[in-house]
Amino acid sequence: MNACLINGQALSALAISDRAIAYGDGVFETIAVKQGVMPLWAAHYQRLIDACSQLDLPLPNEAVLLKEIDALKGKQVQAVIKIIITRGSGERGYCPPTHPQTRRIVQCLPWPEIPQAYYTEGVSVIYCKTPVSQNTQLAGIKHLNRLDNVLASKECDEKHSAEGLMCDSLERVIGGTKSNIFYVREGRLYTPLLNQAGVLGIMRAQVLLQAQALNINTHIVPISRAALNEADEIFLTNSLIGIWPVTQLMDKKFPIGKLTQQFLNRLD
Amino acid sequence: MNACLINGQALSALAISDRAIAYGDGVFETIAVKQGVMPLWAAHYQRLIDACSQLDLPLPNEAVLLKEIDALKGKQVQAVIKIIITRGSGERGYCPPTHPQTRRIVQCLPWPEIPQAYYTEGVSVIYCKTPVSQNTQLAGIKHLNRLDNVLASKECDEKHSAEGLMCDSLERVIGGTKSNIFYVREGRLYTPLLNQAGVLGIMRAQVLLQAQALNINTHIVPISRAALNEADEIFLTNSLIGIWPVTQLMDKKFPIGKLTQQFLNRLD
Numbered sequence: 001m002n003a004c005l006i007n008g009q010a011l012s013a014l015a016i017s018d019r020a021i022a023y024g025d026g027v028f029e030t031i032a033v034k035q036g037v038m039p040l041w042a043a044h045y046q047r048l049i050d051a052c053s054q055l056d057l058p059l060p061n062e063a064v065l066l067k068e069i070d071a072l073k074g075k076q077v078q079a080v081i082k083i084i085i086t087r088g089s090g091e092r093g094y095c096p097p098t099h100p101q102t103r104r105i106v107q108c109l110p111w112p113e114i115p116q117a118y119y120t121e122g123v124s125v126i127y128c129k130t131p132v133s134q135n136t137q138l139a140g141i142k143h144l145n146r147l148d149n150v151l152a153s154k155e156c157d158e159k160h161s162a163e164g165l166m167c168d169s170l171e172r173v174i175g176g177t178k179s180n181i182f183y184v185r186e187g188r189l190y191t192p193l194l195n196q197a198g199v200l201g202i203m204r205a206q207v208l209l210q211a212q213a214l215n216i217n218t219h220i221v222p223i224s225r226a227a228l229n230e231a232d233e234i235f236l237t238n239s240l241i242g243i244w245p246v247t248q249l250m251d252k253k254f255p256i257g258k259l260t261q262q263f264l265n266r267l268d
Numbered sequence: 269m270n271a272c273l274i275n276g277q278a279l280s281a282l283a284i285s286d287r288a289i290a291y292g293d294g295v296f297e298t299i300a301v302k303q304g305v306m307p308l309w310a311a312h313y314q315r316l317i318d319a320c321s322q323l324d325l326p327l328p329n330e331a332v333l334l335k336e337i338d339a340l341k342g343k344q345v346q347a348v349i350k351i352i353i354t355r356g357s358g359e360r361g362y363c364p365p366t367h368p369q370t371r372r373i374v375q376c377l378p379w380p381e382i383p384q385a386y387y388t389e390g391v392s393v394i395y396c397k398t399p400v401s402q403n404t405q406l407a408g409i410k411h412l413n414r415l416d417n418v419l420a421s422k423e424c425d426e427k428h429s430a431e432g433l434m435c436d437s438l439e440r441v442i443g444g445t446k447s448n449i450f451y452v453r454e455g456r457l458y459t460p461l462l463n464q465a466g467v468l469g470i471m472r473a474q475v476l477l478q479a480q481a482l483n484i485n486t487h488i489v490p491i492s493r494a495a496l497n498e499a500d501e502i503f504l505t506n507s508l509i510g511i512w513p514v515t516q517l518m519d520k521k522f523p524i525g526k527l528t529q530q531f532l533n534r535l536d
Contacts, residue, residue, distance in 0.1 A: 013279075013281035013282055015280065016280055016282055016373065020289050021286075021289055021354075022412065024412055025414075056422065080360065092348065092377050093380070094421035094445055095418075096418055107284070109360050133402065133403040135401040136437065137398050144291065144415075145291075145292050145401070146290075147323070150287070150355075150363075150364055152362075153363040156363070157366075169404065169464070178361070
């Protein structure tokens with residue numbers, strides 16, 4: 001049984017009137033606990049605040065969240081903390097209550113098993129047929145409307161692929177089903193512009209910060225499949241998995257390049 | 269307290285591990301009960317089956333659903349039946365279980381209060397700033413990823429507008445926040461093509477059937493704001509509200525036209 005607190009109470013079920021169930025009306029964060037602490041807490045909390053602001057949800061209190069997380073994780077060295085903020089209960093109908101009473105769901109979940117080879121030998125990825133959902137007002141936000149990621153993940157599972165890439169309606173690469181993508185070409189670092197779709201990942205931001213520190217020429221731009229295919233190096237990021245070098249994309253092989261290795265070493 | 273059955277059991281809360289909460293991984297139907305019966309049941313059930321098929325969800329059994337609906341609505345003359353089919357519980361992560369155990373949520377909810385004037389004098393509608401979410405694989409389906417409708421509804425509420433129109437990234441009109449849109453121009457009937465976004469409404473299908481019976485020239489095509497602005501008549505459809513004539517769109521007035529009146533009379 002996984003531990004769960006809903007508004008501070010140990011509960012395993014959510015009121016059926018909650019708008020997360022009806023409309024996916026809420027946001028979430030998935031946070032790595034390593035050596036008993038959450039090294040990227042500040043970034044996750046900031047993103048949660050930004051997401052709530054963008055969706056006009058009341059902001060969760062940091063001290064309350066931290067207290068609840070602490071109570072759930074106890075002395076666990078490695079775990080995953082998942083926070084969901086919903087717009088709470090409402091009547092039937094899309095229109096949200098004027099003064100929503102949000103629900104704060106905090107869970108402590110097991111650390112995922114990831115083969116060590118994913119880091120040392122890289123992963124093989126496919127292009128998913130499921131397109132990414134596009135909406136300028138929802139782009140970047142880690143909200144609860146994730147059917148596109150679900151369907152794309154299913155494709156990966158069926159093809160025994162560690163991860164799959166999702167594209168928008170113009171065949172621009174947006175990211176993996178659960179990760180952001182970077183590629184290196186002639187010493188420059190590229191990652192997709194996420195103003196139409198995708199999630200602004202916490203590890204993506206870490207890579208961009210490191211690239212700044214390392215004085216690497218960085219481009220946040222729309223990325224075509226053709227451009228990605230000409231990459232010297234490709235890697236994926238996610239705050240739980242860290243960095244996965246991509247050594248195969250569909251039929252084409254890629255090496256684990258120098259820059260990828262550098263980020264792997266720095267962001268372990 | 270509204271009556272609710274989850275997989276046949278009287279429950280008011282959903283297991284926190286349900287994928288509807290985490291990812292909006294499910295579909296729904298909202299069905300009118302009039303004079304104690306559901307006149308459009310067959311169409312709703314067919315759409316539910318189609319939606320489940322498209323999302324690869326196990327299909328709900330019709331007899332079981334009808335039995336549960338009957339138990340909930342009892343002798344109520346007018347009510348709303350809401351069905352949600354979720355992909356059930358799963359581990360953390362987008363990837364769905366190989367053999368999902370879906371949850372069937374059936375609720376009987378109060379009939380909404382709708383001013384009679386909406387039918388006799390028409391409604392005034394705005395263009396929402398929130399764009400509609402676009403995804404060719406999710407278009408048409410009444411799934412649980414409805415944050416775009418939620419945000420657009422909020423705009424309508426704030427502007428005291430009965431309904432608001434949502435457009436895609438190319439400024440094509442897709443529909444209302446909770447309705448489909450039709451317009452009439454020189455005796456021809458137009459409604460948006462929903463291959464990129466929107467929901468294939470049950471009342472929309474009824475209007476299209478009636479238009480066939482009436483031998484009305486009908487066009488299911490992409491619709492620009494400019495084209496809509498040149499309409500002779502505009503109306504909205506939804507299986508609960510039926511048909512609402514639009515008599516004002518932003519600053520422009522429209523009459524309740526002859527065809528709109530004809531559909532109003534036929535689809536009451």
